Every structure is written in structure tokens, then in C-alpha cells.
Amino acid sequence: MSDVISENKKNFKFTCTHQDPNCAARAGEIETPHGKIPTPIFMPVGTHGAIKALPPSELVDMDAKIILSNTYHLHLTPGSDLIKKAGGLHKFMNWNGPILTDSGGFQVFSLQQKSIKEEGATFKGPKGKDVLLSPETSIEIQQNLGSDIMMAFDECIPYPATREYTKKSMDRTHRWLDRCVKSWTNPKQSLFGIIQGSTFDDLRKECAEQVIERDLPGIAIGGVSVGEGPELMEKAVSYTAPLLPKDKPRYVMGVGNPEDLLMIWENGIDMSDCIIPTKFARGGTLFTNRGKIRIRHKNYRRDFYPIDPNCSCYTCKNFTRSYVKHLFDSNEILGQILATIHNIQFYLDLSKRAREAIIAGKFLQFKKSFLDGYQNN
């Protein structure tokens, strides 16, 4: 075992405290240098070191436990050297809770102009300049940022992918993983490995074995939510999760809708992140226990109820649908702010409720009851 891995065990702990007796759902706690994280947990996304349209004070008020930020974007602007000089990302953005940084591997999937070689991935940056992300640079950037949890640099491949390409890519991703582990020097930060393998069970299995072998602090399932649809996503998660050790946190990356979250939690996943609540909020789509609503719709003009009468967020406690609709109709930024507060709180509350249900051994009832009320419109 490398020194950094053994030293890291003092700074990072995961305890599975409750196992639902009727499904794989589980509750637990992660300890990081910046605080404890009850699981299952949803992580709001702060791509550029800020949750879009959310005042940071609200993030504290709504009891968020951990946020995600992006290596690739912070590397471009303002640069991780600058953030290091500022005292790290926690201090730079004034968020004192845990932070997870992705590795840039998702951008290998999502950005168009790139070339992937053994060395790493080269992107066309916004000013036309080449930007290289490699296992070494990704970890260097993440160590400059000082996140509590770093992700290994991988290739997140699109759906559909051929078996041949998937195999070739995952083998390279495993070589990249070893280079990430080698670059990892700060034991206060934890490195998670990522399982790829697209929709091929045997490749998922091989990936899982490879990642487990490295004995890293946590394990992620990547390469889902890349266009494969909910059935194949569930198939990949439900196949892969049981292969993983029980004593490490499991993170499904980039998921998802409330229905998806319930699915991954049922399969024993502990962590997830997604831009859906923030992105939808800015477009005026709000989550409620009865389904999504599009707040610009004329029906809400004279609707003096809160967005969700059962929600305890700042927006729902203080404003009506009518007012929020008016703000969107008037292109007021405050509309996006109030909608974002609501959607993030909705996601955080959903994970809190799921956790309570798991602790009570009633996750499946909770899931059924939620989905019965929730109309996926």
C-alpha cells in the first residue's frame, strides 16, 4: 500500500451505518477534513467554483453537505495556480464544507474538439489554444484546488460505443488510474477510481475488479447518463454496484432525475451529482412532490400557493408561484435565484428523506410512495 493511501485513511472514513433489509439501499457517513457527509447524498454542481445562481449563504442555510466543482473549467479560468495562491478552492469560494472535484474525464465525453492519446486528452480551449489534461495534470490541478475528494482522470465514453473501443479505452483508463495514484501526494485529499465499461457487463466487471484492486478511498461508476436511457443506466448500475466492496463509498456520476436518484439509491449507491436541478431552475422548470412544473405557464399567473406546499425552502416559505412566474416573465435574475434555491433544496431533501427511509428499513415504501405522487411530465 502506498504511503499516501495509508496516510489518507486518517483523513477519510466511510461507515455504512444502516442496510435496508429489503433492498440494497444503505445509509452511512463519510468523514472528510471539511466535515461529515451523511449518505446517500446529492452533490450540487458548482462548475466554476460557484453553484449557478445560488447565493452561497443559501447553500449553508439549506444544509448542503458537499458540493462538486470542475477541474477543466477552473483550470481554464482562473487557473488552479491562482486558486492555490488564494488558499485553495474552499477559501477562494468561501465554502467550508467538503468539495469533490471531477477530473476532466467527463469533458473528454462532452466537449467536441479534442484528441485522446496515451498521454492524455488535448482540448481546443476557448481561445483556440490547446489544453492538455492528463492523469498527472488533472491530479496536479485537483491538488492545487485542495478538494476533499479527487476523481481519477478517465475517458468517459459516449453511448453507443463498440465493444472494441470500450475495451481499448478502459485499458487506457486503468493505465491512467495508476498514473493518477502515482501523482497523488496529499493524503488530506482522497482519490476515487472510476469504473467505465459502457453497456458491456463483462467489461464493467473487469473495470470494477481493476479499480477495486487499487484499494482507493472510494469508487465511482462513470459512463452512465451519456445518452443510454434509463433502462440501460439502471442495468449498468444494478449490475456493477453489487460487485463493489461494502466498506467504500459508491458514487454514480452525473445522475440525474429524481426517478434516477431513487433507482441508484435502491442499488446501494451513496453519492451522486447532477446539473439538472440548477439548469432546470434557470429555465423555469421546478421540481415538486407532484412532478415538475414549468413556472412560466399561464396557469401559475394567479396561483398564490408556494412552488411546493410541502417544501420548507426559502423560496417556498416566502414567495408564491405567481411571484416566481412574474419574475421569469420579467427576466429578473431573482427568478433564477429563487428557482435554484428551491430545486437544490428539493434534491437535498429528497436524499435526506431517502436516508431516513433507509434507516427505518422502509426505502422501497418510500420510493413507491414518492413515485405514486410524482408525475413525470
Place this chain on the structure above:
Amino acid sequence: MSDVISENKKNFKFTCTHQDPNCAARAGEIETPHGKIPTPIFMPVGTHGAIKALPPSELVDMDAKIILSNTYHLHLTPGSDLIKKAGGLHKFMNWNGPILTDSGGFQVFSLQQKSIKEEGATFKGPKGKDVLLSPETSIEIQQNLGSDIMMAFDECIPYPATREYTKKSMDRTHRWLDRCVKSWTNPKQSLFGIIQGSTFDDLRKECAEQVIERDLPGIAIGGVSVGEGPELMEKAVSYTAPLLPKDKPRYVMGVGNPEDLLMIWENGIDMSDCIIPTKFARGGTLFTNRGKIRIRHKNYRRDFYPIDPNCSCYTCKNFTRSYVKHLFDSNEILGQILATIHNIQFYLDLSKRAREAIIAGKFLQFKKSFLDGYQNN
């Protein structure tokens, strides 16, 4: 005296508590049904029933005393009937402090497509439909909104204006004023008259006499900050203010820069409003005691000081110039939010400091000391 005016005196009081011995600057207090307002006071502008880019909780935290909202804009969206149905503007926007509504008279100045007749002003609305604002409709809308202070419907004329047009317009504005008084039925709301007269002293004087004669709860100086420049603005204010009764609040509309505020306060003005702090904030221009800074400038990239080290706002207490610059560089809405919080707090603090200086009988020293440090760049 009309019933509503005499009944209103129970709901609205102004007391001039301190007169600076060395200039006309004065401090006082306005009482409204939604709370007391220490004067001089700056009123942040919430055109559509929301201060642009400002979470309402911050407005409370920064101890704002009164805000302004716009009749014309709220008439278009969502309509004052709806706001009345919602329980009034205070309840609709969840702001429990005093609100002043303008009358739409400024839009007679600022909007291009309109025709002005004895009846009122007809605008081309955003969907091509004609929108009539008259003394009667303006007061009806403002009474639907339920603002604490309503403004009389006037014609705010541009600079330069001929003497002939100014005279013709102000005579009509006085006839409109009588129609406003006649339409005013709710004594919990107070109606302020507005002095026009452009740059003509004798017409300003005639206007002042006409407005004073109506014995309204407060008096505004309008038609300044319409392109006439700081010298003519000061000339109009310093000429008009001494004509006004000491026992009524004086409001200069739409002003302005920090230098302008110091000028009007020196002349015994109690209230003002301006979009400058919010509009500049969204563009990345921030006010400090050493002058304005453009936060996107490369100099701030590695500047880990607060926007203004002497400012106690949420932004300055929690974030650096470097971070705020990064947010603007990344087009993050949070940049606009943090900049807006700072600029409004700066304006509110400036009026608070001016008030304290007046109470100490040292306004002129305060003004000199502020301007010595403030570089108008």
C-alpha cells in the same frame, strides 16, 4: 383640506430632527405604515417588484429602509389587479418595509414611442398595444399596489427644453396633480407632488409654489438627471430646495452618483433613488471609498483583498476581488449578485454616514473627506 389629506396625517409623519449648522443638510425621520425611515435615505430600485440580482433576504440583512418600484412596469407585467389580488406589492414581493412607487411620469421621459395629451400619456406597449397612463390610472395602479408613498403623475421633460414647452408642460402637470389628488382615496398611502420646470428658475419657482399649495405629505424635485449634467443639476436643486417647507420630506428623483448624493444632501434633500448602484454592479463596476473599480480588469486577478476593505457588506466580508473577477470572467450570475449586494450596501452606508455627520453638525467635513478619498475615474 380634503378628507384623505387630513386622514393621511395619522399614517405619515416627517420630523426634521437635526439641522447641520453649516449648510442646509438635515437629518430626520419619516413614519409610514410599514416602518420608519431615517433620512437622508437612498432608495434601491426594484422596477419589477424585485431589486435586480438581489436576494430579498440580503436586503433585510443590509438594513435597507425603503425601496422604490415602478408603476409603468408593474402595470404591464403582471398588472396591478393581480398584485392587488395577491394582497398588495408588499405581500407579493415579500418586502415588509416601506415602498415608494413612481407614477410612470419618468417613462413619459424615457420611453420613445408615446403621445402626450391633456388626458395623459399613451405608450406603445411591448406587444404593440397602446398603454394609457393618466393621473387617474396612475393613482389607481399605485393604490392597487398599496405603496406607502405614491408619486403624482407628471411629465418629466428632457434636457434641453424650450421655455415655452416647459411652461406648457408644467401647467398641464399641475392640472394632472389636481386630478391625482382627486383620485387619491386611501389615506394609508401618501401622495407626493413633483416640481418640474427644467432649468428655468422662475418656472421651478412657480412649480414649487403650485405644489406647496396642495399641502401634500411630501414634495419631489423631478426633471433632474435627464441629461443636463452635474452643474445644471446642482443649480436646479440648490435653487429649488430652499423654496420648500421645512416640515415636509424632500425627494430628488433619479439621482445619482455618490458625488450627486452628497450635493443633494448638502442642499437639504431627504430622499433619493437611482438605478446606478444596481446597474453598474451587473456590469462589473463597483463603488469603493477610493472610487469606482471595474472588477473585470486584469489587475484584480491576484487581488485577494475585499472590494472595499472598509465595507462591511456580505460580499466584502466573505469574498475577494479575485473571486468576484473570476465570477464575472466566467459569466456566473453570482458575480452580479455579489456586486449588487456590495453596491447597494455602499449606497446605504453612504447615506447612513451622511446622516451621522449631519447629526454631529459636520456634514461639510464629511463631504470633503469623502470626496478627497474618492477618485471619480
